[in-house]
Structures are given as structure tokens and as C-alpha cells.
Amino acid sequence: MKLQNTTTGWGRWAERLGAAGVTHMRRVPTRSPKPLRPKLLAGSRMLLCLYIALPLDLAAQDIAAKVFTHADTLRGSNTPQRSWWDATFYDLHVKVNPADSSISGYNSITYRVIKPAREMQIDLQLPLVVDSIVQDGLELSARRDGNALFVTMIAPQKAGTKKTISVYYHGKPTVAVRPPWDGGFVWAIDSLSRKWIVTANEGLGASAWWPNKDYLADEPDSQRVAITVPDSLYDASNGRLRSTTPNSDGSVTYEWFVSNPINNYDVAVNAGHYEHFSDVYQGEKGKLTLDFFPLDYHVDTARKQFQQVKPMLQCFESWFGPYPWYEDGYKLVETPHLGMEHQSAVAYGNHYKNGYLGRDRSATGNGLKWDFIIIHESAHEWWGNSITMKDQADMWIHESFATYAEGLYTECQQGKKAGAEYTIGQRKIIRNDRPIIGAYGVNDEGSGDMYDKGANMLLTVRQLVDDDSRWRGILRGLNKTFWHQTVTTRQIEDYISRQSGLNLGKVFDQYLRTTKIPTLEYKVEGQKLSYRWSNVVRGFAMPVKVTTATDRLGWVRPAERWKSVAVKLNRPEDFRVDENVYVNARDILKPVADSTTARKAQ
Ligand SMILES: [Zn+2]
Numbered sequence: 001m002k003l004q005n006t007t008t009g010w011g012r013w014a015e016r017l018g019a020a021g022v023t024h025m026r027r028v029p030t031r032s033p034k035p036l037r038p039k040l041l042a043g044s045r046m047l048l049c050l051y052i053a054l055p056l057d058l059a060a061q062d063i064a065a066k067v068f069t070h071a072d073t074l075r076g077s078n079t080p081q082r083s084w085w086d087a088t089f090y091d092l093h094v095k096v097n098p099a100d101s102s103i104s105g106y107n108s109i110t111y112r113v114i115k116p117a118r119e120m121q122i123d124l125q126l127p128l129v130v131d132s133i134v135q136d137g138l139e140l141s142a143r144r145d146g147n148a149l150f151v152t153m154i155a156p157q158k159a160g161t162k163k164t165i166s167v168y169y170h171g172k173p174t175v176a177v178r179p180p181w182d183g184g185f186v187w188a189i190d191s192l193s194r195k196w197i198v199t200a201n202e203g204l205g206a207s208a209w210w211p212n213k214d215y216l217a218d219e220p221d222s223q224r225v226a227i228t229v230p231d232s233l234y235d236a237s238n239g240r241l242r243s244t245t246p247n248s249d250g251s252v253t254y255e256w257f258v259s260n261p262i263n264n265y266d267v268a269v270n271a272g273h274y275e276h277f278s279d280v281y282q283g284e285k286g287k288l289t290l291d292f293f294p295l296d297y298h299v300d301t302a303r304k305q306f307q308q309v310k311p312m313l314q315c316f317e318s319w320f321g322p323y324p325w326y327e328d329g330y331k332l333v334e335t336p337h338l339g340m341e342h343q344s345a346v347a348y349g350n351h352y353k354n355g356y357l358g359r360d361r362s363a364t365g366n367g368l369k370w371d372f373i374i375i376h377e378s379a380h381e382w383w384g385n386s387i388t389m390k391d392q393a394d395m396w397i398h399e400s401f402a403t404y405a406e407g408l409y410t411e412c413q414q415g416k417k418a419g420a421e422y423t424i425g426q427r428k429i430i431r432n433d434r435p436i437i438g439a440y441g442v443n444d445e446g447s448g449d450m451y452d453k454g455a456n457m458l459l460t461v462r463q464l465v466d467d468d469s470r471w472r473g474i475l476r477g478l479n480k481t482f483w484h485q486t487v488t489t490r491q492i493e494d495y496i497s498r499q500s501g502l503n504l505g506k507v508f509d510q511y512l513r514t515t516k517i518p519t520l521e522y523k524v525e526g527q528k529l530s531y532r533w534s535n536v537v538r539g540f541a542m543p544v545k546v547t548t549a550t551d552r553l554g555w556v557r558p559a560e561r562w563k564s565v566a567v568k569l570n571r572p573e574d575f576r577v578d579e580n581v582y583v584n585a586r587d588i589l590k591p592v593a594d595s596t597t598a599r600k601a602q
Helices: 009-020 070-076 296-320 372-379 396-414 416-429 449-465 468-481 489-500 505-513 595-601
Strands: 022-029 063-069 085-097 102-113 119-123 129-135 142-145 148-152 162-171 184-189 195-200 222-230 240-246 251-258 270-272 277-283 286-293 330-334 346-348 387-389 485-487 519-525 528-534 544-549 552-556 563-566 584-587
Touching: 063 070, 070 119, 070 142, 070 148, 119 162, 129 142, 129 148, 277 296, 286 296, 296 330, 296 372, 296 396, 296 468, 346 372, 372 396, 387 396, 396 416, 396 449, 396 489, 416 449, 449 468, 449 489, 449 505, 468 489, 485 489, 489 505, 519 544, 528 544
Parallel strands: 085 222, 286 330, 330 346, 387 485, 519 584
Antiparallel strands: 022 063, 085 102, 102 162, 119 148, 129 162, 142 148, 184 195, 195 270, 222 251, 240 251, 277 286, 519 528, 528 563, 544 552
């Protein structure tokens, strides 16, 4: 999804999780003692407000307590009550009742038994109420532990067999406060005051509105999404529409079917006064259907703006390989919130403007030549939806690549230099406040730097690979190797290292696991350049291109100790570091600006 700042989401979420209590605490480095400033994009809605502010000069104490709860562990880890079963099919039926902002329905969960067990965890967030849980015609009992249900199994659960369990429920689901960042159900109206009801629940979790195993590492192989809404509304959900059934009570049921694995947070209700138009894209795997669902009064505008979809698909297929969901089609669905990567039914709320709500996050102007939400959210079909993190801590796998994809799209459209400029322009938004990777097992997201810093890390790695066809092969190879799978950071890191022939372990450690920007310290004395890395993880020895002769870049291989090389520079000021690489450079012969003096001068 796309980031934006919110300082309150996690607090509210933690409050909702409520009484389960604190079971462990972890210390996490942080640098910002200031109140969080509004930031163009953020993404980390979950944990910001629990940081304890500390003065910056207390370096040794520059840490903050980050508190995780028992509920976080139930939500974010592969508990014993989850690990014995593998979801294979979700048969979801939900009736949406706008009159009182309630929903009711059931999910029949088909699963494969991995090993016998007596208790099953199914997640359904409060305040939703379970009516009954049924297996083999028998009603099962369950105990609630916050947002998790622990169901006592009666029938034998024999390893290797498939079983189905149905959870019937109703209630008023969490209302999204600031979708898509503080997610939940969105009970909106369009500009003609007609109902417009959607869901957005990344991070918060799909269990905010339907019962499932709310754990990223387990996706069903396919899913039905049958949504019942008042017959004035049309529901555009994921996959393909199989049937439309009017009911006697003035409602209508839209039965959608997703014939591929799907992240549960991608499953969406989009019920509104939509107009529909369609097109076909001739892609790498043949004909891909394109279906567009703008609000009826936006159809003419949408016909123009959505023309960006075909060049986007062409660019991304060339860099990443085939679009991952030919069977389910590609859809764009207008929503009252900014956007979300809902699989095969991308949520679009960018007001038919280019840029990010009309602005360019890179401040280069290059980002105003395309529609941010179409490009960024669609990139998630490859990075996030086809290749999915197993743990929320590894969300960079979704966002770093999707943000880097913005630069690649700029490259497709405006040339390689413009693409790099776009990504480099995003450096101004990097905060280096916390590491990009979060805490594992507790549904914790790392820093919002997973977007812009992550993209710049990938641009940096591309320089190291130093061969565009190999780089393309790596991006396509990742998609081929991890096609429709859930993965760990380690798998992605190892793949890139292996395929590039470079040991990138320290590079990933530096950018993903610390907040430190590598600094190339150097001095030019006559025709001699001396250089070394500082502010780096131990053993960091990333090669980098620098000016070794006036107007010519050559590789040097700095380490933490000083090295030197003969150069041909007319003046020491001619020295520079390849701007595509996200590092700092410092001429140690120049006096360091004194921050005290600088402040006085202001
Ligand atoms: Zn995103």
C-alpha cells in the first residue's frame, strides 16, 4: 500500500487488542525524540506512538522501549494452533448492511491437516461476534483470547486429510479511521451522497471483517468472495465474477472467485455506483482481460487516465516477467481511499491525477508524468501479492521493490537517467529513524524507509551488478523462482547474491538492519586518492564507482581501513561518487561544519 503518516493507528489498534496484556518487551534503536511530523508517505502505522522520546545527545541511551503484547504474538506468529493446518480454500460469504454498519456471514475454511491436533486458532477481531462454528455437522466450542478464537476439535484430524470448518459470525466491524492506513470497513458516500462501501485492512488484518488464519505465511490456493449488498450497489471484488444473484430482501449477491493464492488482506469489498468498461492486453502469457470500475460519473475521465495501464503492464512484464494473475484478470476499482494493492482488483483513489495526489514524491518532475497509484499499487501484483512476505517485519519485500518499480516505470517512459533521477529524488524523504526490518513474530512493520531507502538500496545493488540484462534477469528470476509464494528476507537476499555472483550480505545488513548511511571518507592529495568506509557494519566492503580521472568513473573497493590509488584529477574538487549509489561522501581534509556554530549563525 502507500504510505502516509499517522501517529495514532497503533495506539488505537493496541487499545482494541486490549486486555491480553504485555508479555515481553524489546528494545529498539530510535533516533527521533521529536513529535512525529506529518510526512508525505509513511506506511508504519502500527508502532510509532509507543516510542519513548529521548534526547538526541544521550547516544548511549538512544533507544526506546517497544512493547509487544501476547495478542501481537497470537497475530504475528505461527502458533501451535496454526501450524498444524494449511489453508487451501476460503469460501467467504458476507452480507453488508449499510443501514446499521453491520455485516454477517460465514467463512468455510478448507484445510489440509499437517499433523493431528485438538485445538485450532482462527482469527476474528472484536467486536465481531461468533454465532457458531461447525465441522462435520457438529457445533464446536471455542474460547476467545482477544482477537483469536481457539476451537476445540471433535472430529479426528488425520495428517494428510482435508477438512472443512465453518465459522458463522456477525457484528459491526472496525471502522477505518483513516483508510487505507488506519484500516477497516469504510462506510463512505460518493459526491452524489450515495453509499460507497469498501474495505482496506493491510496491517490491521483481514480478520477485522472475516474469520481466517490471519497469518501472512499461509495463503489459500483459491477463494470465493461472495458479497451481498443492497441492490442499488455493485460489488467489485477480487478474481472473476461468477454469478449475480438477486435476493428476495432487496439485496443482491456478487459471487467472485479467485483461482490463485491470495493474501487475506487483499480480499476486498468495493460496493458502489460503478460503471464498467473493459479492454484486453496482449501480454507475455497471452490475452489479459482488463476491467475498470470507476464511479459512474467518472467514466469519461477514467477512460483517459486508465490508459496508463497498458504501458505499465508492458514495462513491468519486461522487467519482472508475466503479470501473475492472468486467470483472475487485472482490474482497477475506484475507492474513497487513496489506494491499496488488492490482488487482481487494485483499489484506486488518486482522483485521476498524475503524481501522488498531484504531487511528485521525487521532486524531480519525473513523477508527474504518470499516475502514482496505478503504477505503485499495480507493481505490488508482482512484489507483495505474487511474492509475499511471510512476516510483517519483512514488508520491505513488498514496498522497496514496488517503490523501485516507480523508478523503473519512469525509466521505461522517460529513459534510464530519468528513472535513476526519480529514485535519487526520493532520498530526501528518507528518515533513517529505525531499521527497515521490524521485529519478527509480532506482526511488526519496520521503518517507513522501506519505501524510499529500500528503492535506493535496490538502485545501489543495480550499480553493483553493473549489467542491466543481468539485473533484469534477477528481477524476473525472483518472480519466476518465488512465483505465488510466501518468502523470507533471507531467501530474497540469497537469491540476489547468488544470481549476481556478489556477496551482498553486508550490503543488505547495512541498509535493512541499521539506520546508518555508509560514508566514504576520502582525501585527494596530488594524484593520490585515499579512501575508506565509515559508519558501516563490520566487514562492509561494498565497491563503488568514483572519479578516478577527470570526468571518468572507475571502481574502487573501499574497506574500513584506508586504501589509496593513483588518480588523474585536475583539482581535488573534481572528485565525486557515483550518484546512483546511496552513500555519503566526506572529504576529510575539509573542516567539518560545527553544528553549534551553524546554529549561532542562523
Ligand atoms: Zn505499497
